[in-house]
Amino acid sequence: MASFLRPGLFRQTCQNPTASQCMLSTFTSSSIKRATPLAQQLRPSFVRSAIPKSTRIAAFHATQRQQLLPPQPQKILGTVNDPAPVPTPEPTHGAYHWSFERLVSAGLVPLCIAPFAAGSLNPVMDATLCALLIIHSHIGFEACIIDYFPKNRVPVARNLAMWALRIGTVVLGVALYSFETNDVGVTEAVKRVWHA
Amino acid sequence: MASQRVFQLGLRRAAAPGFVTFQPAGRIVQRRLAATQNVTATESNEILAKQRLQRPVSPHLSIYRPQITWYASSLNRITGVLLSGGLYLFGFAYLAAPTLGWHLETPSLVAAVASWPVFAKVAAKATVAFPFFFHSLNGIRHLTWDLGLGFKNKTVMQTGWTVVGLSVVSALYFAMAG
Numbered sequence: 186m187a188s189f190l191r192p193g194l195f196r197q198t199c200q201n202p203t204a205s206q207c208m209l210s211t212f213t214s215s216s217i218k219r220a221t222p223l224a225q226q227l228r229p230s231f232v233r234s235a236i237p238k239s240t241r242i243a244a245f246h247a248t249q250r251q252q253l254l255p256p257q258p259q260k261i262l263g264t265v266n267d268p269a270p271v272p273t274p275e276p277t278h279g280a281y282h283w284s285f286e287r288l289v290s291a292g293l294v295p296l297c298i299a300p301f302a303a304g305s306l307n308p309v310m311d312a313t314l315c316a317l318l319i320i321h322s323h324i325g326f327e328a329c330i331i332d333y334f335p336k337n338r339v340p341v342a343r344n345l346a347m348w349a350l351r352i353g354t355v356v357l358g359v360a361l362y363s364f365e366t367n368d369v370g371v372t373e374a375v376k377r378v379w380h381a
Numbered sequence: 382m383a384s385q386r387v388f389q390l391g392l393r394r395a396a397a398p399g400f401v402t403f404q405p406a407g408r409i410v411q412r413r414l415a416a417t418q419n420v421t422a423t424e425s426n427e428i429l430a431k432q433r434l435q436r437p438v439s440p441h442l443s444i445y446r447p448q449i450t451w452y453a454s455s456l457n458r459i460t461g462v463l464l465s466g467g468l469y470l471f472g473f474a475y476l477a478a479p480t481l482g483w484h485l486e487t488p489s490l491v492a493a494v495a496s497w498p499v500f501a502k503v504a505a506k507a508t509v510a511f512p513f514f515f516h517s518l519n520g521i522r523h524l525t526w527d528l529g530l531g532f533k534n535k536t537v538m539q540t541g542w543t544v545v546g547l548s549v550v551s552a553l554y555f556a557m558a559g
Contacts, residue, residue: 259430287527316395322465353469360472374487
């Protein structure tokens, strides 16, 4: 609602330029409207627009300001002339990790299709599928935690979430192992429940 | 001081007509008359910290127009979290089942689902199948991007809608057929 009201508000304030604007600018709003097409082409692009200036300015202010994360009190590391520290590049956190993620994801594609397409129950294939599912889920949740719990903003919540995920992943591993050994296996269970 | 210098410069220019055209490097020293002030290290840190608070903050996602390019990407994460979350919850429940007296073994699950009405079965299957197919098909789309293929804006939109259509169709098919 506020965003609907605001352009009108700004239009009033922008309609008559202030004294300082009148002095500094060589173009007034009336001269822009009277300009011929050729003269408009010769002018810089910011005066060329046919849309009134007030509307153009108001459009920038029309969006309601929603700050998800307003800035915290700033800490200066070192002196004011020191640049922000850049983390040292580490292939296990970057390129290798990325390739590993893609290999796991790509490996899941045939493992999801094969058991249902072939209709055969292979315990090794089922175990591989479970292992890759665990790794894939863990990496996915890890990425979410890194995105939504920034280290410099909520360090405690970040650590708690990470440890909860690690414990959860281990528990899931135990659970799937027990399901594979004591029960019929994941793909067979899905198949039976689906056709129930 | 400044006015004196300007006056002297004016005199020199008037005396030597070639002065403006011929200027050897380093002859004219630019002077800026600005007030400077010494601040201590802590004071300068405070000024910088205050200045940094004035920086613009990234706007909320809601300012962007809904488009398949970024909506599909968000949906990919949401469906992934739903599927993996379901898997984790089932794992925890399966481990806790003997202690809590629940029956989550396959035969009991099958018997439980078999007793549901057809509508509930189809609805439950569709609810599981749509996230699964969307995440799988969109995952393949993401893997092709990782190979450097299909990056044109038009292609991204086409494949995005293709994935949405295919996942709806396959989810409905497997929900009905099963």
